Amino acid sequence: MRVLVVEDSLVVRILLTHIIARDPRLELAGALESGEAALAAIETLRPDVISMDIRLPGIDGLETTRRIMATRPTPIVVIADSVEDSSLKISMNALRAGALSVVEKPVATTNDGYEAVAGEICTQLRIMAAVPVIRRRPIGSEWGARRAAPAFEPLASPEPDTAPSVLAVAASTGGPPALAKVIGGLTAEFPLPVLLVQHMGAAFMDGFASWLDGVVPLSVSVARDGQSMLAGHVYVAPGDRHLELGPGGLLRVSDGAPVGGQRPAATVLFRSVARHAGPQGIGVLLTGMGEDGAQGLLDMRKSGGATVAEHESSAVVYGMPAAAVRLNAAARVLPLEQVAPHLVRLAQRKPS
Structure with missing residues:
Protein backbone atom coordinates (compact mmCIF):
# COMPACT_ATOMS: atom_id res chain seq x y z
CA MET A 1 0.00 0.00 0.00
CA ALA A 130 -8.76 -0.44 1.39
CA VAL A 131 -11.82 1.85 1.56
CA PRO A 132 -13.22 2.76 -1.87
CA VAL A 133 -13.80 6.48 -2.28
CA ILE A 134 -15.30 8.40 -5.17
CA ARG A 135 -15.22 11.91 -6.57
CA ARG A 136 -16.34 14.49 -4.04
CA ARG A 137 -19.72 13.17 -3.09
CA PRO A 138 -22.89 14.84 -1.88
CA ILE A 139 -23.80 12.82 1.21
CA GLY A 140 -26.43 10.24 0.34
CA SER A 141 -25.79 10.09 -3.42
CA GLU A 142 -22.38 8.41 -3.49
CA TRP A 143 -21.89 4.79 -4.49
CA GLY A 144 -23.89 5.15 -7.67
CA ALA A 145 -22.86 1.65 -8.73
CA ARG A 146 -24.51 0.13 -5.70
CA ARG A 147 -28.06 -1.11 -5.47
CA ALA A 148 -30.48 1.83 -5.48
CA ALA A 149 -32.29 2.37 -2.19
CA PRO A 150 -36.07 1.96 -2.06
CA ALA A 151 -38.09 4.52 -0.17
CA PHE A 152 -38.48 1.98 2.64
CA GLU A 153 -37.34 -1.60 3.00
CA PRO A 154 -40.14 -4.12 3.63
CA LEU A 155 -40.73 -4.77 7.33
CA ALA A 156 -40.55 -8.21 8.86
CA SER A 157 -42.82 -6.92 11.63
CA PRO A 158 -44.71 -3.70 12.39
CA GLU A 159 -42.91 -0.97 14.29
CA PRO A 160 -43.89 -0.33 17.91
CA ASP A 161 -46.51 2.32 18.58
CA THR A 162 -45.18 3.25 22.02
CA ALA A 163 -44.14 6.88 22.52
CA PRO A 164 -40.32 6.94 22.51
CA SER A 165 -38.17 8.33 25.31
CA VAL A 166 -34.60 8.14 23.97
CA LEU A 167 -32.66 7.96 20.69
CA ALA A 168 -29.34 6.09 20.47
CA VAL A 169 -27.08 6.57 17.42
CA ALA A 170 -23.75 4.97 16.55
CA ALA A 171 -21.21 5.29 13.72
CA SER A 172 -17.57 4.59 12.90
CA THR A 173 -15.65 5.26 9.65
CA GLY A 174 -17.48 7.99 7.73
CA GLY A 175 -19.45 8.84 10.85
CA PRO A 176 -18.86 12.58 11.39
CA PRO A 177 -20.45 13.76 8.12
CA ALA A 178 -23.22 11.16 8.45
CA LEU A 179 -23.98 12.29 12.00
CA ALA A 180 -23.93 15.94 10.91
CA LYS A 181 -26.50 15.03 8.25
CA VAL A 182 -28.78 12.99 10.51
CA ILE A 183 -28.64 15.07 13.69
CA GLY A 184 -28.58 18.24 11.60
CA GLY A 185 -31.94 17.14 10.19
CA LEU A 186 -33.54 17.26 13.65
CA THR A 187 -34.99 20.54 14.87
CA ALA A 188 -33.86 22.27 18.08
CA GLU A 189 -37.25 21.25 19.50
CA PHE A 190 -36.60 17.53 18.96
CA PRO A 191 -38.41 15.95 21.93
CA LEU A 192 -35.89 13.20 22.81
CA PRO A 193 -32.39 13.06 24.30
CA VAL A 194 -29.82 11.58 21.90
CA LEU A 195 -27.05 9.22 23.03
CA LEU A 196 -24.17 8.95 20.58
CA VAL A 197 -21.23 6.60 20.06
CA GLN A 198 -18.62 7.55 17.44
CA HIS A 199 -15.47 5.46 17.07
CA MET A 200 -12.62 7.95 17.18
CA GLY A 201 -9.32 8.39 19.01
CA ALA A 202 -9.85 9.44 22.62
CA ALA A 203 -7.80 12.60 22.14
CA PHE A 204 -10.30 13.93 19.61
CA MET A 205 -13.65 13.30 21.31
CA ASP A 206 -13.95 16.68 23.03
CA GLY A 207 -13.10 18.40 19.76
CA PHE A 208 -15.55 16.21 17.85
CA ALA A 209 -18.39 17.06 20.27
CA SER A 210 -17.54 20.76 20.04
CA TRP A 211 -17.47 20.60 16.23
CA LEU A 212 -20.79 18.74 16.04
CA ASP A 213 -22.34 21.26 18.44
CA GLY A 214 -21.46 23.97 15.93
CA VAL A 215 -23.02 22.29 12.88
CA VAL A 216 -26.33 20.91 14.22
CA PRO A 217 -29.28 22.68 15.90
CA LEU A 218 -29.25 20.49 19.01
CA SER A 219 -26.94 21.08 21.98
CA VAL A 220 -24.02 18.61 21.93
CA SER A 221 -21.68 17.76 24.81
CA VAL A 222 -19.54 14.90 26.10
CA ALA A 223 -21.55 12.69 28.47
CA ARG A 224 -20.78 12.61 32.20
CA ASP A 225 -21.40 9.71 34.55
CA GLY A 226 -24.63 10.15 36.54
CA GLN A 227 -25.91 12.91 34.27
CA SER A 228 -29.66 13.37 33.74
CA MET A 229 -30.81 13.46 30.12
CA LEU A 230 -32.59 16.45 28.60
CA ALA A 231 -34.74 16.47 25.47
CA GLY A 232 -33.04 18.04 22.47
CA HIS A 233 -29.56 17.40 23.86
CA VAL A 234 -26.92 15.09 22.36
CA TYR A 235 -24.63 13.19 24.75
CA VAL A 236 -21.43 11.89 23.16
CA ALA A 237 -19.54 8.93 24.62
CA PRO A 238 -16.20 10.15 25.98
CA GLY A 239 -12.97 8.88 24.48
CA ASP A 240 -12.15 5.31 25.48
CA ARG A 241 -15.25 5.03 27.70
CA HIS A 242 -18.51 3.15 27.27
CA LEU A 243 -21.74 5.14 27.35
CA GLU A 244 -24.87 3.47 28.71
CA LEU A 245 -28.42 4.37 29.66
CA GLY A 246 -28.80 3.50 33.33
CA PRO A 247 -31.76 3.05 35.67
CA GLY A 248 -33.95 6.08 36.13
CA GLY A 249 -32.79 7.61 32.87
CA LEU A 250 -29.36 8.53 34.23
CA LEU A 251 -26.27 8.19 32.04
CA ARG A 252 -23.50 5.78 32.91
CA VAL A 253 -19.92 6.28 31.69
CA SER A 254 -17.54 3.44 32.44
CA ASP A 255 -14.13 1.98 31.62
CA GLY A 256 -15.50 -1.56 31.27
CA ALA A 257 -13.68 -3.99 29.00
CA PRO A 258 -13.87 -3.31 25.24
CA VAL A 259 -16.64 -5.16 23.44
CA GLY A 260 -15.78 -6.43 19.99
CA GLY A 261 -12.51 -4.54 20.31
CA GLN A 262 -14.31 -1.23 20.81
CA ARG A 263 -14.60 1.22 23.69
CA PRO A 264 -16.92 3.00 23.42
CA ALA A 265 -18.96 0.23 21.82
CA ALA A 266 -22.25 0.74 20.02
CA THR A 267 -23.47 -2.65 21.21
CA VAL A 268 -22.95 -1.63 24.86
CA LEU A 269 -25.04 1.51 24.31
CA PHE A 270 -27.81 -0.26 22.38
CA ARG A 271 -28.07 -3.09 24.90
CA SER A 272 -28.44 -0.63 27.76
CA VAL A 273 -31.25 1.14 25.89
CA ALA A 274 -32.92 -2.23 25.26
CA ARG A 275 -32.76 -2.99 29.02
CA HIS A 276 -33.92 0.34 30.38
CA ALA A 277 -36.11 1.83 27.62
CA GLY A 278 -37.45 -1.28 25.86
CA PRO A 279 -40.16 -0.28 23.37
CA GLN A 280 -39.50 3.40 24.13
CA GLY A 281 -36.03 3.25 22.59
CA ILE A 282 -34.98 4.16 19.05
CA GLY A 283 -31.67 2.83 17.72
CA VAL A 284 -29.80 3.98 14.60
CA LEU A 285 -26.65 2.32 13.19
CA LEU A 286 -24.76 4.29 10.55
CA THR A 287 -21.67 3.83 8.39
CA GLY A 288 -18.68 2.01 9.86
CA MET A 289 -16.17 -0.76 9.50
CA GLY A 290 -16.68 -4.03 11.36
CA GLU A 291 -19.78 -5.31 13.14
CA ASP A 292 -20.06 -3.21 16.30
CA GLY A 293 -23.65 -2.33 17.14
CA ALA A 294 -25.37 -5.10 15.18
CA GLN A 295 -25.99 -7.40 18.16
CA GLY A 296 -27.03 -4.48 20.34
CA LEU A 297 -29.46 -3.22 17.70
CA LEU A 298 -30.94 -6.72 17.55
CA ASP A 299 -31.47 -6.61 21.33
CA MET A 300 -33.28 -3.30 20.91
CA ARG A 301 -35.56 -4.73 18.24
CA LYS A 302 -36.32 -7.80 20.37
CA SER A 303 -37.19 -5.50 23.28
CA GLY A 304 -39.76 -3.71 21.12
CA GLY A 305 -37.73 -0.65 20.17
CA ALA A 306 -37.66 1.00 16.74
CA THR A 307 -34.44 0.26 14.85
CA VAL A 308 -32.80 1.77 11.75
CA ALA A 309 -29.69 0.85 9.74
CA GLU A 310 -28.15 2.96 7.00
CA HIS A 311 -28.68 1.62 3.49
CA GLU A 312 -25.74 0.43 1.41
CA SER A 313 -26.38 3.15 -1.18
CA SER A 314 -25.18 5.93 1.13
CA ALA A 315 -22.83 4.28 3.65
CA VAL A 316 -19.18 5.29 3.25
CA VAL A 317 -18.29 1.86 4.69
CA TYR A 318 -21.10 -0.69 4.62
CA GLY A 319 -19.83 -2.84 7.48
CA MET A 320 -21.72 -2.17 10.71
CA PRO A 321 -25.08 -1.54 9.00
CA ALA A 322 -24.62 -4.65 6.83
CA ALA A 323 -24.04 -6.77 9.94
CA ALA A 324 -27.30 -5.43 11.41
CA VAL A 325 -29.19 -6.20 8.21
CA ARG A 326 -27.85 -9.78 8.18
CA LEU A 327 -29.17 -10.26 11.71
CA ASN A 328 -32.56 -8.74 10.82
CA ALA A 329 -31.85 -6.21 13.57
CA ALA A 330 -33.14 -3.20 11.61
CA ALA A 331 -36.85 -2.57 11.16
CA ARG A 332 -35.97 0.08 8.59
CA VAL A 333 -32.99 0.22 6.21
CA LEU A 334 -32.76 3.76 4.88
CA PRO A 335 -30.38 5.92 2.83
CA LEU A 336 -28.89 8.70 4.90
CA GLU A 337 -31.14 11.50 3.66
CA GLN A 338 -34.23 9.58 4.82
CA VAL A 339 -33.04 8.83 8.35
CA ALA A 340 -33.74 12.21 10.01
CA PRO A 341 -37.29 12.57 8.60
CA HIS A 342 -38.04 9.03 9.80
CA LEU A 343 -36.70 9.84 13.28
CA VAL A 344 -38.86 12.96 13.44
CA ARG A 345 -41.93 10.85 12.61
CA LEU A 346 -41.02 8.27 15.25
CA ALA A 347 -40.42 10.95 17.89
CA GLN A 348 -43.89 12.40 17.29
CA ARG A 349 -45.65 9.18 18.30
CA LYS A 350 -48.09 9.61 21.16
CA PRO A 351 -48.73 7.10 23.98
CA SER A 352 -51.13 4.39 22.81
Whole structure:
Protein backbone atom coordinates (compact mmCIF):
# COMPACT_ATOMS: atom_id res chain seq x y z
CA MET A 1 0.00 0.00 0.00
CA ARG A 2 1.59 3.23 -1.18
CA VAL A 3 1.43 6.12 1.31
CA LEU A 4 1.85 9.79 0.45
CA VAL A 5 2.86 11.90 3.45
CA VAL A 6 1.82 15.58 3.34
CA GLU A 7 3.36 17.39 6.33
CA ASP A 8 5.03 20.79 6.59
CA SER A 9 7.11 20.04 9.70
CA LEU A 10 10.40 18.40 8.72
CA VAL A 11 10.65 16.69 12.13
CA VAL A 12 7.16 15.17 11.91
CA ARG A 13 7.70 14.28 8.24
CA ILE A 14 10.82 12.29 9.17
CA LEU A 15 8.96 10.61 12.06
CA LEU A 16 6.13 9.59 9.73
CA THR A 17 8.50 8.16 7.14
CA HIS A 18 10.21 6.09 9.86
CA ILE A 19 6.83 4.89 11.16
CA ILE A 20 5.71 3.84 7.67
CA ALA A 21 9.04 2.11 6.98
CA ARG A 22 8.54 -0.10 10.06
CA ASP A 23 5.40 -1.67 8.57
CA PRO A 24 6.19 -4.14 5.74
CA ARG A 25 2.67 -3.71 4.35
CA LEU A 26 3.22 0.01 3.74
CA GLU A 27 5.45 1.67 1.14
CA LEU A 28 6.35 5.35 1.09
CA ALA A 29 5.19 6.92 -2.18
CA GLY A 30 6.50 10.37 -1.27
CA ALA A 31 6.85 12.92 1.53
CA LEU A 32 5.81 16.47 0.65
CA GLU A 33 5.71 19.70 2.62
CA SER A 34 2.61 21.45 1.23
CA GLY A 35 -0.85 21.02 -0.21
CA GLU A 36 0.26 22.61 -3.46
CA ALA A 37 3.05 20.03 -3.82
CA ALA A 38 0.62 17.20 -3.09
CA LEU A 39 -1.90 18.39 -5.67
CA ALA A 40 0.84 18.74 -8.29
CA ALA A 41 2.31 15.27 -7.64
CA ILE A 42 -0.69 13.08 -6.88
CA GLU A 43 -1.29 11.93 -10.45
CA THR A 44 2.35 10.91 -10.82
CA LEU A 45 2.74 9.29 -7.38
CA ARG A 46 -0.70 7.61 -7.40
CA PRO A 47 -0.80 6.75 -3.67
CA ASP A 48 -3.25 4.27 -2.17
CA VAL A 49 -3.69 6.42 0.93
CA ILE A 50 -2.60 9.89 2.07
CA SER A 51 -1.39 11.02 5.49
CA MET A 52 -2.59 14.63 5.61
CA ASP A 53 -1.35 17.37 7.93
CA ILE A 54 -4.11 19.87 8.60
CA ARG A 55 -2.06 22.99 9.39
CA LEU A 56 -0.24 23.51 6.11
CA PRO A 57 1.21 26.77 4.75
CA GLY A 58 -0.70 28.18 1.79
CA ILE A 59 -3.50 25.74 0.96
CA ASP A 60 -4.35 24.09 4.26
CA GLY A 61 -5.18 20.43 4.78
CA LEU A 62 -8.93 21.01 4.59
CA GLU A 63 -8.77 22.69 1.19
CA THR A 64 -6.21 20.15 -0.04
CA THR A 65 -8.58 17.37 0.99
CA ARG A 66 -11.46 19.02 -0.88
CA ARG A 67 -9.40 19.38 -4.07
CA ILE A 68 -8.09 15.81 -3.94
CA MET A 69 -11.61 14.46 -3.47
CA ALA A 70 -12.75 16.54 -6.46
CA THR A 71 -9.93 15.56 -8.83
CA ARG A 72 -8.39 12.23 -7.82
CA PRO A 73 -10.34 10.72 -4.90
CA THR A 74 -7.95 8.92 -2.55
CA PRO A 75 -8.41 7.67 1.03
CA ILE A 76 -7.14 10.38 3.39
CA VAL A 77 -6.11 9.99 7.03
CA VAL A 78 -5.82 13.33 8.81
CA ILE A 79 -2.81 13.69 11.13
CA ALA A 80 -3.71 16.36 13.68
CA ASP A 81 -2.53 17.99 16.87
CA SER A 82 -5.24 16.93 19.31
CA VAL A 83 -4.67 19.81 21.76
CA GLU A 84 -5.22 22.77 19.43
CA ASP A 85 -8.86 23.84 19.14
CA SER A 86 -8.36 25.41 15.69
CA SER A 87 -6.64 22.27 14.42
CA LEU A 88 -9.46 20.09 15.77
CA LYS A 89 -12.10 22.18 14.01
CA ILE A 90 -10.24 21.98 10.70
CA SER A 91 -9.79 18.23 11.19
CA MET A 92 -13.50 17.64 11.73
CA ASN A 93 -14.35 19.70 8.66
CA ALA A 94 -11.82 17.66 6.69
CA LEU A 95 -13.73 14.52 7.69
CA ARG A 96 -16.88 16.17 6.42
CA ALA A 97 -15.06 17.02 3.17
CA GLY A 98 -14.14 13.40 2.52
CA ALA A 99 -11.23 12.38 4.78
CA LEU A 100 -11.89 9.03 6.42
CA SER A 101 -10.30 9.27 9.86
CA VAL A 102 -8.21 11.43 12.15
CA VAL A 103 -5.26 10.29 14.26
CA GLU A 104 -2.84 12.00 16.60
CA LYS A 105 0.44 13.45 15.38
CA PRO A 106 3.53 11.46 16.34
CA VAL A 107 5.82 12.95 18.96
CA ALA A 108 9.49 12.33 19.72
CA THR A 109 10.51 8.67 19.83
CA THR A 110 11.52 9.17 23.46
CA ASN A 111 7.95 10.13 24.43
CA ASP A 112 6.02 7.50 26.42
CA GLY A 113 3.11 7.56 23.97
CA TYR A 114 5.16 7.23 20.78
CA GLU A 115 4.69 3.49 20.21
CA ALA A 116 0.92 3.67 20.68
CA VAL A 117 0.59 6.65 18.33
CA ALA A 118 2.87 5.02 15.73
CA GLY A 119 0.87 1.80 15.84
CA GLU A 120 -2.42 3.63 15.43
CA ILE A 121 -1.11 5.60 12.44
CA CYS A 122 -0.02 2.40 10.64
CA THR A 123 -3.30 0.67 11.46
CA GLN A 124 -5.40 3.55 10.14
CA LEU A 125 -3.32 3.88 6.96
CA ARG A 126 -3.66 0.15 6.22
CA ILE A 127 -7.40 0.06 6.93
CA MET A 128 -8.29 3.24 5.07
CA ALA A 129 -6.20 2.31 2.01
CA ALA A 130 -8.76 -0.44 1.39
CA VAL A 131 -11.82 1.85 1.56
CA PRO A 132 -13.22 2.76 -1.87
CA VAL A 133 -13.80 6.48 -2.28
CA ILE A 134 -15.30 8.40 -5.17
CA ARG A 135 -15.22 11.91 -6.57
CA ARG A 136 -16.34 14.49 -4.04
CA ARG A 137 -19.72 13.17 -3.09
CA PRO A 138 -22.89 14.84 -1.88
CA ILE A 139 -23.80 12.82 1.21
CA GLY A 140 -26.43 10.24 0.34
CA SER A 141 -25.79 10.09 -3.42
CA GLU A 142 -22.38 8.41 -3.49
CA TRP A 143 -21.89 4.79 -4.49
CA GLY A 144 -23.89 5.15 -7.67
CA ALA A 145 -22.86 1.65 -8.73
CA ARG A 146 -24.51 0.13 -5.70
CA ARG A 147 -28.06 -1.11 -5.47
CA ALA A 148 -30.48 1.83 -5.48
CA ALA A 149 -32.29 2.37 -2.19
CA PRO A 150 -36.07 1.96 -2.06
CA ALA A 151 -38.09 4.52 -0.17
CA PHE A 152 -38.48 1.98 2.64
CA GLU A 153 -37.34 -1.60 3.00
CA PRO A 154 -40.14 -4.12 3.63
CA LEU A 155 -40.73 -4.77 7.33
CA ALA A 156 -40.55 -8.21 8.86
CA SER A 157 -42.82 -6.92 11.63
CA PRO A 158 -44.71 -3.70 12.39
CA GLU A 159 -42.91 -0.97 14.29
CA PRO A 160 -43.89 -0.33 17.91
CA ASP A 161 -46.51 2.32 18.58
CA THR A 162 -45.18 3.25 22.02
CA ALA A 163 -44.14 6.88 22.52
CA PRO A 164 -40.32 6.94 22.51
CA SER A 165 -38.17 8.33 25.31
CA VAL A 166 -34.60 8.14 23.97
CA LEU A 167 -32.66 7.96 20.69
CA ALA A 168 -29.34 6.09 20.47
CA VAL A 169 -27.08 6.57 17.42
CA ALA A 170 -23.75 4.97 16.55
CA ALA A 171 -21.21 5.29 13.72
CA SER A 172 -17.57 4.59 12.90
CA THR A 173 -15.65 5.26 9.65
CA GLY A 174 -17.48 7.99 7.73
CA GLY A 175 -19.45 8.84 10.85
CA PRO A 176 -18.86 12.58 11.39
CA PRO A 177 -20.45 13.76 8.12
CA ALA A 178 -23.22 11.16 8.45
CA LEU A 179 -23.98 12.29 12.00
CA ALA A 180 -23.93 15.94 10.91
CA LYS A 181 -26.50 15.03 8.25
CA VAL A 182 -28.78 12.99 10.51
CA ILE A 183 -28.64 15.07 13.69
CA GLY A 184 -28.58 18.24 11.60
CA GLY A 185 -31.94 17.14 10.19
CA LEU A 186 -33.54 17.26 13.65
CA THR A 187 -34.99 20.54 14.87
CA ALA A 188 -33.86 22.27 18.08
CA GLU A 189 -37.25 21.25 19.50
CA PHE A 190 -36.60 17.53 18.96
CA PRO A 191 -38.41 15.95 21.93
CA LEU A 192 -35.89 13.20 22.81
CA PRO A 193 -32.39 13.06 24.30
CA VAL A 194 -29.82 11.58 21.90
CA LEU A 195 -27.05 9.22 23.03
CA LEU A 196 -24.17 8.95 20.58
CA VAL A 197 -21.23 6.60 20.06
CA GLN A 198 -18.62 7.55 17.44
CA HIS A 199 -15.47 5.46 17.07
CA MET A 200 -12.62 7.95 17.18
CA GLY A 201 -9.32 8.39 19.01
CA ALA A 202 -9.85 9.44 22.62
CA ALA A 203 -7.80 12.60 22.14
CA PHE A 204 -10.30 13.93 19.61
CA MET A 205 -13.65 13.30 21.31
CA ASP A 206 -13.95 16.68 23.03
CA GLY A 207 -13.10 18.40 19.76
CA PHE A 208 -15.55 16.21 17.85
CA ALA A 209 -18.39 17.06 20.27
CA SER A 210 -17.54 20.76 20.04
CA TRP A 211 -17.47 20.60 16.23
CA LEU A 212 -20.79 18.74 16.04
CA ASP A 213 -22.34 21.26 18.44
CA GLY A 214 -21.46 23.97 15.93
CA VAL A 215 -23.02 22.29 12.88
CA VAL A 216 -26.33 20.91 14.22
CA PRO A 217 -29.28 22.68 15.90
CA LEU A 218 -29.25 20.49 19.01
CA SER A 219 -26.94 21.08 21.98
CA VAL A 220 -24.02 18.61 21.93
CA SER A 221 -21.68 17.76 24.81
CA VAL A 222 -19.54 14.90 26.10
CA ALA A 223 -21.55 12.69 28.47
CA ARG A 224 -20.78 12.61 32.20
CA ASP A 225 -21.40 9.71 34.55
CA GLY A 226 -24.63 10.15 36.54
CA GLN A 227 -25.91 12.91 34.27
CA SER A 228 -29.66 13.37 33.74
CA MET A 229 -30.81 13.46 30.12
CA LEU A 230 -32.59 16.45 28.60
CA ALA A 231 -34.74 16.47 25.47
CA GLY A 232 -33.04 18.04 22.47
CA HIS A 233 -29.56 17.40 23.86
CA VAL A 234 -26.92 15.09 22.36
CA TYR A 235 -24.63 13.19 24.75
CA VAL A 236 -21.43 11.89 23.16
CA ALA A 237 -19.54 8.93 24.62
CA PRO A 238 -16.20 10.15 25.98
CA GLY A 239 -12.97 8.88 24.48
CA ASP A 240 -12.15 5.31 25.48
CA ARG A 241 -15.25 5.03 27.70
CA HIS A 242 -18.51 3.15 27.27
CA LEU A 243 -21.74 5.14 27.35
CA GLU A 244 -24.87 3.47 28.71
CA LEU A 245 -28.42 4.37 29.66
CA GLY A 246 -28.80 3.50 33.33
CA PRO A 247 -31.76 3.05 35.67
CA GLY A 248 -33.95 6.08 36.13
CA GLY A 249 -32.79 7.61 32.87
CA LEU A 250 -29.36 8.53 34.23
CA LEU A 251 -26.27 8.19 32.04
CA ARG A 252 -23.50 5.78 32.91
CA VAL A 253 -19.92 6.28 31.69
CA SER A 254 -17.54 3.44 32.44
CA ASP A 255 -14.13 1.98 31.62
CA GLY A 256 -15.50 -1.56 31.27
CA ALA A 257 -13.68 -3.99 29.00
CA PRO A 258 -13.87 -3.31 25.24
CA VAL A 259 -16.64 -5.16 23.44
CA GLY A 260 -15.78 -6.43 19.99
CA GLY A 261 -12.51 -4.54 20.31
CA GLN A 262 -14.31 -1.23 20.81
CA ARG A 263 -14.60 1.22 23.69
CA PRO A 264 -16.92 3.00 23.42
CA ALA A 265 -18.96 0.23 21.82
CA ALA A 266 -22.25 0.74 20.02
CA THR A 267 -23.47 -2.65 21.21
CA VAL A 268 -22.95 -1.63 24.86
CA LEU A 269 -25.04 1.51 24.31
CA PHE A 270 -27.81 -0.26 22.38
CA ARG A 271 -28.07 -3.09 24.90
CA SER A 272 -28.44 -0.63 27.76
CA VAL A 273 -31.25 1.14 25.89
CA ALA A 274 -32.92 -2.23 25.26
CA ARG A 275 -32.76 -2.99 29.02
CA HIS A 276 -33.92 0.34 30.38
CA ALA A 277 -36.11 1.83 27.62
CA GLY A 278 -37.45 -1.28 25.86
CA PRO A 279 -40.16 -0.28 23.37
CA GLN A 280 -39.50 3.40 24.13
CA GLY A 281 -36.03 3.25 22.59
CA ILE A 282 -34.98 4.16 19.05
CA GLY A 283 -31.67 2.83 17.72
CA VAL A 284 -29.80 3.98 14.60
CA LEU A 285 -26.65 2.32 13.19
CA LEU A 286 -24.76 4.29 10.55
CA THR A 287 -21.67 3.83 8.39
CA GLY A 288 -18.68 2.01 9.86
CA MET A 289 -16.17 -0.76 9.50
CA GLY A 290 -16.68 -4.03 11.36
CA GLU A 291 -19.78 -5.31 13.14
CA ASP A 292 -20.06 -3.21 16.30
CA GLY A 293 -23.65 -2.33 17.14
CA ALA A 294 -25.37 -5.10 15.18
CA GLN A 295 -25.99 -7.40 18.16
CA GLY A 296 -27.03 -4.48 20.34
CA LEU A 297 -29.46 -3.22 17.70
CA LEU A 298 -30.94 -6.72 17.55
CA ASP A 299 -31.47 -6.61 21.33
CA MET A 300 -33.28 -3.30 20.91
CA ARG A 301 -35.56 -4.73 18.24
CA LYS A 302 -36.32 -7.80 20.37
CA SER A 303 -37.19 -5.50 23.28
CA GLY A 304 -39.76 -3.71 21.12
CA GLY A 305 -37.73 -0.65 20.17
CA ALA A 306 -37.66 1.00 16.74
CA THR A 307 -34.44 0.26 14.85
CA VAL A 308 -32.80 1.77 11.75
CA ALA A 309 -29.69 0.85 9.74
CA GLU A 310 -28.15 2.96 7.00
CA HIS A 311 -28.68 1.62 3.49
CA GLU A 312 -25.74 0.43 1.41
CA SER A 313 -26.38 3.15 -1.18
CA SER A 314 -25.18 5.93 1.13
CA ALA A 315 -22.83 4.28 3.65
CA VAL A 316 -19.18 5.29 3.25
CA VAL A 317 -18.29 1.86 4.69
CA TYR A 318 -21.10 -0.69 4.62
CA GLY A 319 -19.83 -2.84 7.48
CA MET A 320 -21.72 -2.17 10.71
CA PRO A 321 -25.08 -1.54 9.00
CA ALA A 322 -24.62 -4.65 6.83
CA ALA A 323 -24.04 -6.77 9.94
CA ALA A 324 -27.30 -5.43 11.41
CA VAL A 325 -29.19 -6.20 8.21
CA ARG A 326 -27.85 -9.78 8.18
CA LEU A 327 -29.17 -10.26 11.71
CA ASN A 328 -32.56 -8.74 10.82
CA ALA A 329 -31.85 -6.21 13.57
CA ALA A 330 -33.14 -3.20 11.61
CA ALA A 331 -36.85 -2.57 11.16
CA ARG A 332 -35.97 0.08 8.59
CA VAL A 333 -32.99 0.22 6.21
CA LEU A 334 -32.76 3.76 4.88
CA PRO A 335 -30.38 5.92 2.83
CA LEU A 336 -28.89 8.70 4.90
CA GLU A 337 -31.14 11.50 3.66
CA GLN A 338 -34.23 9.58 4.82
CA VAL A 339 -33.04 8.83 8.35
CA ALA A 340 -33.74 12.21 10.01
CA PRO A 341 -37.29 12.57 8.60
CA HIS A 342 -38.04 9.03 9.80
CA LEU A 343 -36.70 9.84 13.28
CA VAL A 344 -38.86 12.96 13.44
CA ARG A 345 -41.93 10.85 12.61
CA LEU A 346 -41.02 8.27 15.25
CA ALA A 347 -40.42 10.95 17.89
CA GLN A 348 -43.89 12.40 17.29
CA ARG A 349 -45.65 9.18 18.30
CA LYS A 350 -48.09 9.61 21.16
CA PRO A 351 -48.73 7.10 23.98
CA SER A 352 -51.13 4.39 22.81
